[in-house]
Amino acid sequence: MKPIRVAMLGCGTVGREVVRLLREQADELAARAGAPVELAGVAVRRPHKHSDLGDLITTDASGLxxxxxxxxxxxxxxxxxxxxxxxxxxxxxGKSVVTANKALLAEDGPALAEAADASGVDLYYEAAVAGAIPLLRPLRESLVGDRITRVAGIVNGTTNFILSAMAASGSSYADALEEATRLGYAEADPSADVDGYDAASKAAILASLAFHTRVNAADVHCEGIRAVTATDIAAASAMGCVIKLLAICERTPAEDGVPESVSARVYPAMIPAAHPLASVDGAYNAVFVEADAAGQLMFYGQGAGGAPTASAVLGDLVAVARNRVLGGRGPRESAYASLPVRPMGTLRTRYHVSLEVADRAGVLSAITGEFAHHGVSIAAARQTGEGDDNGSARIVVVTHKAPEAALAATVDVLAGLDVVHGVHSVLRVEDLGRKGVAG
Known part of the structure; x- marks a missing residue:
């Protein structure tokens, strides 16, 4: 059979593993694809670092x-x-494309999909979300006959490592980040990970596939983990919870005159220690998918790294090569539902609010009164520890489900009260039950 010729753009941590696997598994890949899969060239910026690739190396990416x-x-x-x-x-x-670029897909996925359709070629991107975990293809193919209602989980290994280290040792965020950097889990500039942008790009891709609706990175509410403290970790433990950075994508039915919609958000949240996601430690990823007929499905594995990500790239490459050999195509973009993205302020969840207040009579009543005034129902309110020498005490309030906008308005007012010395943290509490947090 005529070989399938492959052009590589980039040869860093992932690219080198792709090249290695193409060479080491050439015979098996050929058998699976139906034709030999050969490298035609590798485009890089610094060719002197890749002398082992010989004549395959080029700096002319566009020409390649x-x-x-x-x-x-x-x-x-x-x-x-x-x-x-x-x-x-x-x-x-007329070239088919395999990419691991979640940022580009979250920003310009539709443009790429339209270009692929116009040329009748494939666009595959399994490696863009959750590394080696087969997640996108089940959403796009295996579950295409079902109605997916929610996708939620841990999709960033760096932040999960940091939060796991904080929980295990009681260390600060700064110390855990330093350890993650030393071990190679965090980049020199960790902003994309710790500020939630990496997870937000992945959430946009997941929501687009799951709900047949175009969702881009700008549609995703995004918060990172920089503000999570050892005190927050301890407070979660006292509640029988752990803190994880979650990506949550949901499809909300029409109700009370509000049309059916979708939502996508990323933020650190408390989840029950008994939930399977709570035991996902280190740099691992895990994602729950809920569908009407299939119920709950969990996908777990290594979410990053050269070899795991290269595994996903090779899986896509074999699928695309097979399509080229047989003269067919893989699934196209499905955005028929075109559902509106629900504003973050209308979403409902529970909250854990920690306040430093004046240690005197009537303060708790004043604080709970503000929650009531804004329509936020309180499940529990308590003072933790004794008042300090400065006349301050710590009050923790846990709410029932309330709209995001109502809780935000409550916190804004509380922060301005004379009796409140500071709002230390506001964390969502997610039960991840069947009904979902937006119900």
Missing amino acids: VTRDDVDVVVEVIGGIEPARTLLLEALKS
Whole structure:
């Protein structure tokens, strides 16, 4: 059979593993794809670092992706540009594309999908979310006959490692981040991970696939873990919970005149220690998918790293190669539902609010009165510990489910009261039950 020729964009941690697997497993990949899968070239910025690849190396990425002898382009360089321009050139030239670029897909996925459709080629991106875990293909193919109602889980290994370390040792966020950096789990600039942007890009992709609706990164409410303290970790433990950075995507039925909608958000939250997600430690990922007929499904495994991510890239590459051999195509973008994205302020969940207040009579009554005034029902309110020498005490309030906007308004008012010395933390409490937090 005529070989399937592959152009690689990037040869970093993931790209090197892809090249290694293509070479070491050449015979098996050929048998699975129905034809040999060969490297046509590898585009890099610093060729002197890749002398082992010989004549395959080029710095002319645009020339490589439009070459007549290239069938598939694999992109593992990341970022928006030049990846967007290169992939659009590849698709318009009739090349199928395999990418691991979650940021680009969350921002410009529809443009890539339209370019693929126009040329009648494939766009695959399993490696963009949760590394080696087969998650996107089940959403796009295995569950296409079902109605998915929620996708929720841990999709960033760096933040999960940090929070797990804080819980295990009682260390501060700064110390846990330093350890994650030393071990290679965190980048020198960890902002994309710890501020939630990486997880938000993945949430946009998951929501788009699960709900047949175009959701981009700007639609995802995003909060990171920088503000999580050892005190918060201890407070969660006292409630029988752990704190995890969650990506939650939900489909909410029409009710009370509000049309059916979808939501996507990322934030640190307390979850019951008995929930399976609570035991996911270190740099691992885990995602729950809920569907009407299938019920609850859990996907678990290594969510990052060179070899795990390369495994997902190779899976896509074999699928695309097989389609090229047989003259067919994989699934196209499905955005028929086109549901509106529900505003964050209307979503309902429970909250854990920690306040430093004046240690005197009547303060608790004043605080609970503000919650009542804004329509936020309190499940429990208590003072923790004794008042300090400065005349301050700590009060913790746990609410019933309430709209985000109502809770935010309550906290704003509380922060301005003379008897409140500070709002230390506001954390959501997610039970992740069948009805979902937006019900």
